[in-house]
Amino acid sequence: MVARDNREARLPLELVKVRRSVINVMYTKTDILEADGPGLARAEEVLRGGGLVAFPTETVYGLGADARNGEAVARIYAAKGRPTFNPLIVHVLNQRDAAELGVFEGPAMDLAAAFWPGPLTMVVPRRAESGLAPLVSAGLPSVALRVPSAPVARDLLSSFAGPLAAPSANPSGRISPTSAAHVSAGLEGIVDAVIDGGTCPVGLESTILGIDGDVVRLLRPGGLASEQIEQVLGTDLAPPNSATITAPGQLSSHYAPHAAVRLNVRSPRDDEVWLGFGPEARGATLNLSTKGDLVEAAAQLFQHLHELDALGAPIAVSPVPETGLGRAINDRLRRAAAPKVETGS
Ligand code: TXA
Numbered sequence: 001m002v003a004r005d006n007r008e009a010r011l012p013l014e015l016v017k018v019r020r021s022v023i024n025v026m027y028t029k030t031d032i033l034e035a036d037g038p039g040l041a042r043a044e045e046v047l048r049g050g051g052l053v054a055f056p057t058e059t060v061y062g063l064g065a066d067a068r069n070g071e072a073v074a075r076i077y078a079a080k081g082r083p084t085f086n087p088l089i090v091h092v093l094n095q096r097d098a099a100e101l102g103v104f105e106g107p108a109m110d111l112a113a114a115f116w117p118g119p120l121t122m123v124v125p126r127r128a129e130s131g132l133a134p135l136v137s138a139g140l141p142s143v144a145l146r147v148p149s150a151p152v153a154r155d156l157l158s159s160f161a162g163p164l165a166a167p168s169a170n171p172s173g174r175i176s177p178t179s180a181a182h183v184s185a186g187l188e189g190i191v192d193a194v195i196d197g198g199t200c201p202v203g204l205e206s207t208i209l210g211i212d213g214d215v216v217r218l219l220r221p222g223g224l225a226s227e228q229i230e231q232v233l234g235t236d237l238a239p240p241n242s243a244t245i246t247a248p249g250q251l252s253s254h255y256a257p258h259a260a261v262r263l264n265v266r267s268p269r270d271d272e273v274w275l276g277f278g279p280e281a282r283g284a285t286l287n288l289s290t291k292g293d294l295v296e297a298a299a300q301l302f303q304h305l306h307e308l309d310a311l312g313a314p315i316a317v318s319p320v321p322e323t324g325l326g327r328a329i330n331d332r333l334r335r336a337a338a339p340k341v342e343t344g345s
C-alpha cells in the first residue's frame with residue numbers, strides 16, 4: 001500500500017488540489033534540447049502539440065506554451081503549482097505582433113520604440129479579437145506583452161510564428177532560473193522540454209509597466225532601470241494603484257530560497273553563509289559583484305541564491321544600493337527574505 005502523504009494534512013484545500021494536479025502532470029520525460037536547428041524544430045513541435053517548453057530569454061528562463069491554446073496555458077499553471085490563476089506574460093517577436101494582441105497608444109508606443117526588444121513588459125488593454133486564451137490574462141481585460149531580445153527566444157518565436165505565454169520556469173514561489181540546470185532542478189519530469197541556451201545575461205525578470213491612458217505605472221521593478229524609462233517618458237513613473245496589484249510578483253514572499261534570508265548584513269554570524277556585494281564584503285561566501293557593479297550583480301543574483309541555498313545554511317546578504325538595477329535587486333531580496341507563503345510566480 002502506498003503510504004498516505006501526511007504533508008498534505010498541513011496544506012489548505014486549494015493547495016492540496018494544486019499539488020495533486022501537479023502530481024497528475026508529472027513523470028513526463030523532459031527532453032534537454034540544444035539551441036540549434038533540430039532542437040528548435042523539436043521545441044516547435046512540442047508547442048504545436050500543446051506541450052510545455054522552457055526556453056532562455058535575456059532575463060530568466062521562461063516556461064512557454066501556445067498562448068492561444070487554453071489547455072496548454074492551463075498546463076503552465078499546473079506545472080508551476082501556481083495556487084491561483086495569476087496572469088502570464090505573452091511573448092511576441094515585434095511591436096507589430098504585440099499591437100495585434102493589445103492596444104498600443106501614447107506612451108506605450110514610445111516605450112516600445114525605445115526598449116523593445118528587451119527586458120520590458122507592458123500591460124495594455126487586450127484586443128477582443130486577440131485570439132489569446134482568456135486564462136493567459138486570468139480573465140482580466142488587459143494583457144502583459146513582451147518582445148524578448150535573446151536570440152534563442154527570438155528563433156523560437158519566429159519558427160513557432162505565434163504568441164508564447166511564459167512565466168518564469170520555476171516552481172511557484174521559488175527562485176527564478178537563469179540556466180537550464182536551474183529549470184531541470186525545479187521542473188524535470190514536469191515539462192516536456194528545456195532548450196539549453198546557456199546563462200541569461202540580464203538575470204532579473206523584466207520590468208513590468210501598467211499603461212493606464214497617459215499614466216505609466218511601475219508594477220514590478222526589473223531588468224530595465226526605472227531611470228531609463230523615466231528619461232524616455234520625461235516624467236516619473238507612477239506607483240501601482242490598488243486595482244492593478246494583481247501580480248503575484250507583488251506578493252511579499254516570492255523568489256524564496258529554502259533557507260532563511262537576512263538583509264543589510266555587514267558582518268554575518270558564524271552559522272550563516274554570506275552573499276556579499278562590493279569590495280568591502282571580503283570573505284563573503286559568494287559576491288554579487290566584487291567591484292560593486294549593479295549590472296553584474298543583477299546577472300549573478302539568482303545563480304548565487306541557488307548555489308547558497310544548496311549549502312543549507314541561513315543566508316546573510318550585504319546591503320545593495322537602491323539605485324538603477326539595485327532597486328530590482330533589493331525588491332527580489334526583500335521577497336526572498338519575507339515570511340514564506342505558498343504563492344507566487
Ligand atoms: O522576464 C520576465 O518577465 C520573465 C520572462 C520569462 O519573460 N517572465 C516572468 O513571468 O517573470 P512571471 O509570470 O514569473 O511574472 C509575470 C508577472 C506576474 O507578476 C503577473 O501577475 C504579471 O506579470 N502580469 C501578467 N499579466 C498581467 C496583467 N494583465 N496585469 C497585471 N499584471 C500582470
Ligand code: MG
Nearest residue numbers: 167168176345
Ligand atoms: Mg516568476
